[in-house]
Amino acid sequence: MLDSLKRIFGNEKSGKVAKKRLQMVLIQDRASVSPEVMAKLRDDIIQVISKYMVIDKTDMEISLESVDDSVALVANIPVQNMRHHK
Amino acid sequence: MSEVIVVTSGKGGVGKSTTTANLGVGLAMRGKKVVLIDTDTGLRNLDLLLGLENRIMYDLIDVVEGRVEIKKALVRHKKYENLQLLPTSQVKDKSAVNPADLMALCDELRKEYDFVIIDCPAGIEQGFQTAIAGADTAIVVTMPEVSAVRDADKIIGELGRSEKDNIKLIINRIRPAMVDSGEMMDMDDINDILAIKCIGQVPDDIKVVTSANRGEPVVGDSDSQAGKAYENIVGRLLGEDIPFMEFEKEGFFKKLMKAFKLSKD
Numbered sequence: 001m002l003d004s005l006k007r008i009f010g011n012e013k014s015g016k017v018a019k020k021r022l023q024m025v026l027i028q029d030r031a032s033v034s035p036e037v038m039a040k041l042r043d044d045i046i047q048v049i050s051k052y053m054v055i056d057k058t059d060m061e062i063s064l065e066s067v068d069d070s071v072a073l074v075a076n077i078p079v080q081n082m083r084h085h086k
Numbered sequence: 087m088s089e090v091i092v093v094t095s096g097k098g099g100v101g102k103s104t105t106t107a108n109l110g111v112g113l114a115m116r117g118k119k120v121v122l123i124d125t126d127t128g129l130r131n132l133d134l135l136l137g138l139e140n141r142i143m144y145d146l147i148d149v150v151e152g153r154v155e156i157k158k159a160l161v162r163h164k165k166y167e168n169l170q171l172l173p174t175s176q177v178k179d180k181s182a183v184n185p186a187d188l189m190a191l192c193d194e195l196r197k198e199y200d201f202v203i204i205d206c207p208a209g210i211e212q213g214f215q216t217a218i219a220g221a222d223t224a225i226v227v228t229m230p231e232v233s234a235v236r237d238a239d240k241i242i243g244e245l246g247r248s249e250k251d252n253i254k255l256i257i258n259r260i261r262p263a264m265v266d267s268g269e270m271m272d273m274d275d276i277n278d279i280l281a282i283k284c285i286g287q288v289p290d291d292i293k294v295v296t297s298a299n300r301g302e303p304v305v306g307d308s309d310s311q312a313g314k315a316y317e318n319i320v321g322r323l324l325g326e327d328i329p330f331m332e333f334e335k336e337g338f339f340k341k342l343m344k345a346f347k348l349s350k351d
Contacts, residue, residue, distance in 0.1 A: 013267070013269055014269045014270075015230075015264075015265070015269050015270050015271050015272070015275065016268065018230075018231075018232050018270075018271050018275075019275045019278070022232055022235055022236060022279050023279055025236060026236065026239050026279065029236065029239065029240065029243075030243065
């Protein structure tokens with residue numbers, strides 16, 4: 001009885017729940033990148049940043065993280081020194 | 087102008103072979119010359135759905151390994167002479183054919199047929215890559231269930247990576263009563279999620295099962311909602327502008343019975 005009342009009032013229909021859940025999970029699925037691509041991206045980032053700064057390659061971290069309904073590329077790169085350009 | 091179409095889905099059991107059989111028969115009924123290729127090697131079923139299981143002499147593997155001519159391996163449909171099936175082997179596995187083999191085969195068949203329709207195996211492994219190799223168009227079949235839609239999205243991504251950009255969607259096994267009560271995603275919901283042009287929505291219909299039981303695809307059956315839906319899809323594939331059908335709803339009385347739990351379905 002309580003269940004059927006719940007169903008009539010308020011509770012979101014499962015069709016809409018399905019749609020919302022899919023939209024969320026697909027953002028993550030579509031953003032998933034193979035380890036090889038991540039490694040290449042990491043190498044390229046190191047190359048670019050090294051033109052301007054001396055960085056600690058062993059301690060750097062690069063990852064894709066999903067925050068709420070979006071995906072972010074998060075990089076933590078310890079800087080040891082600046083390169084001085086003429 | 088001939089077209090090579092691959093019917094794919096990612097997830098198994100959503101109705102790839104049923105769709106292939108119905109589109110094949112539907113196009114043949116419209117006078118087109120059609121050849122269907124089953125690439126689900128090891129798990130062949132298209133022959134059974136078309137009622138041709140007792141006529142098979144040779145298969146896809148015999149053709150790609152050069153033991154017989156394509157013509158010899160094709161099985162002619164009993165009722166529609168312009169429909170042919172190239173069955174696959176039930177004993178070999180999917181590695182017996184590679185993408186280059188299938189591409190060459192499609193190019194050969196293109197010369198003689200208006201439509202070459204390839205029934206793809208489930209999954210995204212080599213069998214999938216082989217099946218899509220020679221195709222101009224991909225039809226992705228899905229169902230209004232979370233797992234089937236997620237897998238369809240994955241397949242759409244894989245097709246894009248293989249530079250197959252002409253992708254169409256068929257939503258199979260829709261239950262209109264559930265959609266009405268908000269307990270099932272409808273075509274618009276799935277369109278929003280996948281963003282692929284939908285060319286058909288097929289209702290869940292017992293006639294699909296009973297017609298498969300007899301080996302006669304439902305597309306010719308005008309009493310069946312699914313049969314009508316497949317006819318519409320065939321029309322759209324031929325470039326006709328056909329509006330999406332309204333599904334027959336259950337009557338008020340049946341709904342009332344259901345509300346009081348007097349009727350089981």
